[in-house]
Amino acid sequence: MRSGIGIDIHKLSNSNFMILGGVKIDCELGIDGHSDGDVLIHSIIDALLGAASLGDIGAYFPSNDPKYKGISSIKLLEIIMVELDKYNWNTNNIDATIILEKPKLNPYIFNMREILSEVIGINIDQINIKSTTADGIGLVGKNEGICCIAIASINKIDEII
Numbered sequence: 001m002r003s004g005i006g007i008d009i010h011k012l013s014n015s016n017f018m019i020l021g022g023v024k025i026d027c028e029l030g031i032d033g034h035s036d037g038d039v040l041i042h043s044i045i046d047a048l049l050g051a052a053s054l055g056d057i058g059a060y061f062p063s064n065d066p067k068y069k070g071i072s073s074i075k076l077l078e079i080i081m082v083e084l085d086k087y088n089w090n091t092n093n094i095d096a097t098i099i100l101e102k103p104k105l106n107p108y109i110f111n112m113r114e115i116l117s118e119v120i121g122i123n124i125d126q127i128n129i130k131s132t133t134a135d136g137i138g139l140v141g142k143n144e145g146i147c148c149i150a151i152a153s154i155n156k157i158d159e160i161i
Helices: 039-051 073-086 106-120
Strands: 002-014 017-020 023-026 029-031 089-099 127-132 145-156
Touching (some): 002 039, 017 029, 023 106, 039 073
Parallel strands (some): 089 127
Antiparallel strands (some): 002 029, 002 145, 089 145
């Protein structure tokens, strides 16, 4: 069994929605990013890749490559799941914490878990998502940014846990 950690941070901008975990959240701030800026999925991708010793998200989807401009992070995760499958990796669980001041995410977390469980191919009870604030400290605390930290546990398909 292996574990990996992923961290992603993006600036926030004036918008009327943000995407987190594949869920559209209507709010006054959006996430700046080359893709859709989904920090939750980006940190999960890095955690999975790290656990499998397969590099990081930037190696697969460079931010200077125009073909990834505005792409759904769900699509990026689907590509990474195919890559993990190619090396016979199975996902045991995901745990993530999203750090932002607003909006409150509790109403959206179950839907995020549903989407991620389908894309990753694990049960919803193998995915945990939490959110917290930075209590007014730094870029995130001043509502200028959003951050997510995720950990993933994986094992080889033929390995007994």
